[in-house]
Structure formats: structure tokens, C-alpha cells
Amino acid sequence: MQRSSVTFRNNQRPAQSRMRAGFTIIELLTVIAIISLLLALLLPAVQSVRENARIVQCKNNLKNMGLACHNFHDTYGYFPRNTIRPRGTTQIDTEPEGNLWNWHSGTYETWHREILPFVEHDGVRVQDAVPIFGCPSDPRGPTYTVPDYGFTWYVGVYSNPDTLNNGVIVDDSDLRSKFTVSMDRITDGTSQTILIAERPPAADGNFGWWDSRCCTEDNISPSKGTNRPFSSGRHGRHCPDPAYYGPGEYTDRCSFNGLWSPHAAGGNFCMTDGSVRPISYAMGQVSAGNTTLMEALASRADAELVPGDF
Numbered sequence: 001m002q003r004s005s006v007t008f009r010n011n012q013r014p015a016q017s018r019m020r021a022g023f024t025i026i027e028l029l030t031v032i033a034i035i036s037l038l039l040a041l042l043l044p045a046v047q048s049v050r051e052n053a054r055i056v057q058c059k060n061n062l063k064n065m066g067l068a069c070h071n072f073h074d075t076y077g078y079f080p081r082n083t084i085r086p087r088g089t090t091q092i093d094t095e096p097e098g099n100l101w102n103w104h105s106g107t108y109e110t111w112h113r114e115i116l117p118f119v120e121h122d123g124v125r126v127q128d129a130v131p132i133f134g135c136p137s138d139p140r141g142p143t144y145t146v147p148d149y150g151f152t153w154y155v156g157v158y159s160n161p162d163t164l165n166n167g168v169i170v171d172d173s174d175l176r177s178k179f180t181v182s183m184d185r186i187t188d189g190t191s192q193t194i195l196i197a198e199r200p201p202a203a204d205g206n207f208g209w210w211d212s213r214c215c216t217e218d219n220i221s222p223s224k225g226t227n228r229p230f231s232s233g234r235h236g237r238h239c240p241d242p243a244y245y246g247p248g249e250y251t252d253r254c255s256f257n258g259l260w261s262p263h264a265a266g267g268n269f270c271m272t273d274g275s276v277r278p279i280s281y282a283m284g285q286v287s288a289g290n291t292t293l294m295e296a297l298a299s300r301a302d303a304e305l306v307p308g309d310f
Contacts, residue, residue, distance in 0.1 A: 054136040058268055061153075069195060072118055081181070090122075126150065126211045127147065135153040151201040151208045159291070159298045165179065168194075169220060197259050200260070224244055224294060227241035259294070266282075
């Protein structure tokens with residue numbers, strides 16, 4: 001039996017048996033386009049998740065600070081406030097009782113310093129960053145400091161510059177006698193009175209310190225401010241007057257004159273009952289009787305009519 005055979009000319013295999021290697025330029029461009037599209041869809045989602053995590057951290061900071069204020073109240077019978085020795089509750093090392101204008105660390109104590117033992121950070125220096133006082137949504141970072149002072153992103157509030165000390169957290173450092181606020185003095189209702197609000201430090205680093213004798217504005221803010229402490233912003237632009245609660249900018253000193261938040265839609269607020277709730281910027285100029293909603297929420301005993309759906 002004769003074996004059949006197939007002979008290929010010039011030692012070449014049939015065309016249909018050849019293996020094709022690599023991609024064509026059209027296929028490669030298609031793959032690149034698909035990957036680019038997927039990345040364009042994915043990156044905003046990743047950024048949104050990260051910002052949501054930062055917002056949660058800010059809320060946790062507010063919650064823990066509110067709890068610290070309540071623990072302080074349980075211990076001393078009143079809420080923390082800015083004050084001077086010997087009226088206050090803290091002392092650093094063996095420093096003696098100070099006077100009003102002695103800037104040495106610890107002579108003047110802010111409400112932030114008074115709650116430090118209740119957030120397990122007692123003994124820190126004025127120039128230190130305290131993690132619970134910082135909001136991670138700020139691009140400067142929650143541990144942003146200058147050589148002499150650390151900052152806070154969370155402040156006590158009062159209604160406006162004409163009503164200093166009508167809120168829950170007050171400042172008696174310039175008063176002749178001790179002034180404190182206890183729970184029974186909050187007659188507007190603890191669920192309708194702000195205890196702590198968000199407000200980032202000033203753009204130039206000169207305001208927003210968590211513990212200094214300089215200014216009440218460092219850690220207590222009007223809910224509706226004026227064009228002070230900064231009268232002009234970038235390029236000599238005049239600051240708004242009044243300064244309503246609303247969006248701000250890290251690079252604009254004017255933003256420090258009123259309440260604002262690092263978050264896009266609005267800020268988070270710790271109410272005096274300890275709850276933390278968001279309030280949108282749309283509420284910044286809403287009226288509540290003869291005042292604004294934010295001014296009404298900042299006062300502890302003015303009997304304003306506050307809507308239930310703010």
C-alpha cells in the first residue's frame with residue numbers, strides 16, 4: 001500500500017495555519033478608550049467615597065466633643081467656656097495663677113483646653129495639633145499648625161456681634177466675675193440650640209487657634225458675622241457685611257468672619273442635646289421671626305420660633 005504525502009513548496013505552511021501575534025492599532029486604541037472611560041467613571045466615585053469618609057470623621061469629632069462637653073458639665077455643673085485663672089479648671093505643670101494679659105501657656109484657658117481631659121488629650125501645648133480638633137476635609141490637613149499655635153475647626157457659637165455670650169459656650173475672660181452656663185439656662189431647648197459648629201481656621205493663620213489669649217473669635221463665632229475681624233480679602237476686596245453662614249474658601253480671609261464648613265453642601269452641627277445634624281447653606285439667610293434661623297439656633301434663651309424642618 002502506497003503512503004500518500006503532501007509536499008509544500010518552498011517549505012511554507014498553508015496560510016490558514018499561521019498564528020497572528022499582537023493587536024492591530026484599531027484594537028489597541030479601542031482598549032485604551034475603554035480603560036479611559038472606566039477610569040473617568042471610577043475616579044469620581046473613589047473621591048466621593050473618600051470625602052464621605054472625611055465627613056463621617058468630622059461628625060465623629062463633633063459627637064465626641066459634644067460628649068466631652070456633657071461630661072464636663074456633669075463634673076463641674078456648667079458647660080466649658082473661655083476664661084482665665086483662677087476661675088478655670090486646668091493648670092499646666094507648676095505655673096502660678098496668671099493675669100488677663102499674660103500670654104504664657106495655660107494662663108488663659110479656652111473651652112477647648114477645658115475639655116482636653118475628657119477626650120484623653122490633657123497636657124498638650126498650645127502649639128500642638130489636637131487630632132479631634134481638626135477636620136480632614138480641609139486640604140491643609142487636620143494637623144495644620146503655625147510655629148506658635150495649633151488650630152481648631154470647631155467653635156462655640158453666639159447669634160451676632162451684638163449678642164456675645166448668648167450661646168451655650170461663652171467667654172468670661174473680659175468680665176469682672178465668673179460667668180457660666182448650666183443646662184437649666186438653655187430654655188430654648190437643647191435640640192434647637194447649637195453647641196458646636198464647624199468653621200475652618202483663617203487663610204493667613206492668624207485666627208482660629210484652639211488656645212490663645214488673643215481673641216474670642218479664635219474659637220467662638222457669631223452665626224451671622226460682620227466684616228470683622230477681616231475687613232478685606234484677596235486683592236483688597238471688601239468682606240461681606242453681614243457675613244451669613246454659607247460656602248467659604250480656604251484662601252479667602254473673609255470666610256473666617258462667619259460660619260462655614262469644609263464640606264460642599266453645608267456644615268455639621270452638634271446640638272446641645274448631643275445630636276449631630278447637617279444644616280445646608282440654603283438655611284443661611286432663612287428668617288425665623290425677627291431674626292435669622294442661624295441666629296435663633298445659636299441663642300440659648302431668646303424664645304425664637306424655630307421651624308422643625310431646618
